[in-house]
Amino acid sequence: MSDNNQLRDVFDAIADSTRRRLIRLLAETEELPLHELTPQFEMGRTAVSKHLTILKEAGLVYDRKVGRETRYRLNASPLSEVQDWVGFYNKFWSTNMLRLNQLLEEEEE
Amino acid sequence: MSDNNQLRDVFDAIADSTRRRLIRLLAETEELPLHELTPQFEMGRTAVSKHLTILKEAGLVYDRKVGRETRYRLNASPLSEVQDWVGFYNKFWSTNMLRLNQLLEEEEE
DNA sequence: TTGACATGACACCAAATGGTGTCTTACAAT
DNA sequence: ATTGTAAGACACCATTTGGTGTCATGTCAA
Numbered sequence: 170m171s172d173n174n175q176l177r178d179v180f181d182a183i184a185d186s187t188r189r190r191l192i193r194l195l196a197e198t199e200e201l202p203l204h205e206l207t208p209q210f211e212m213g214r215t216a217v218s219k220h221l222t223i224l225k226e227a228g229l230v231y232d233r234k235v236g237r238e239t240r241y242r243l244n245a246s247p248l249s250e251v252q253d254w255v256g257f258y259n260k261f262w263s264t265n266m267l268r269l270n271q272l273l274e275e276e277e278e
Numbered sequence: 279m280s281d282n283n284q285l286r287d288v289f290d291a292i293a294d295s296t297r298r299r300l301i302r303l304l305a306e307t308e309e310l311p312l313h314e315l316t317p318q319f320e321m322g323r324t325a326v327s328k329h330l331t332i333l334k335e336a337g338l339v340y341d342r343k344v345g346r347e348t349r350y351r352l353n354a355s356p357l358s359e360v361q362d363w364v365g366f367y368n369k370f371w372s373t374n375m376l377r378l379n380q381l382l383e384e385e386e387e
Numbered sequence: 388t389t390g391a392c393a394t395g396a397c398a399c400c401a402a403a404t405g406g407t408g409t410c411t412t413a414c415a416a417t
Numbered sequence: 418a419t420t421g422t423a424a425g426a427c428a429c430c431a432t433t434t435g436g437t438g439t440c441a442t443g444t445c446a447a
């Protein structure tokens with residue numbers, strides 16, 4: 170299942186380190202409003218809000234309004250696409266593969 | 279181990295779908311020169327070359343000159359960083375976690 | 388009801404991104 | 418020796434990105 174109606178590529182969403190930190194914070198604390206997330210970063214509220222929008226477009230966060238604040242919550246399931254992708258290449262950095270690379274290096278035409 | 283002298287963030291390098299296709303092609307064929315990679319894409323040689331440079335900066339490809347061609351080879355090991363990162367969040371999309379999300383959704387304040 | 392707070396929605400800007408085309412150099416082949 | 422191919426190095430350009438500041442709206446609290 171997971172979310173397929175994502176406007177934005179998940180790989181794109183996690184490319185930015187600020188967004189990865191946001192994911193981490195939301196993983197730790199379950200649900201957080203913008204004004205509690207902002208002071209964790211050295212940038213303005215608007216910038217953090219934009220990053221959260223991008224995460225939302227990728228389906229990585231949900232948001233819900235509670236009073237005057239908007240609380241953000243992690244939805245990690247789109248990350249399964251990343252895990253599947255990277256899992257495929259796992260076999261290419263096994264110890265055997267590193268050995269093969271060394272051999273090719275030494276050969277050097 | 280793996281490569282730590284990378285100029286560019288691995289997450290950044292794999293954010294682009296063209297570069298992910300390049301990684302796939304190099305995983306399939308072990309070693310390929312630029313002029314064989316280029317026709318796989320709907321863009322010019324220069325653009326493909328730039329993408330390969332970015333992959334190189336992230337340590338994801340090696341290149342070696344053979345005659346007048348430059349052959350590119352995959353080095354998947356920096357992808358372990360991605361696998362480690364995404365692996366941490368695996369527990370957040372287990373079936374139990376999805377159930378919890380549903381409950382929070384229904385509650386809805 | 389007045390004032391402070393949280394956020395959304397813009398407009399704006401500099402720098403990075405992802406393409407293009409051209410020129411030059413190196414190498415291969417005839 | 419000449420010609421064609423492979424690729425590096427640029428200059429160039431449009432669009433996107435990642436930040437800023439400001440203004441408007443909605444909500445809480447005194």
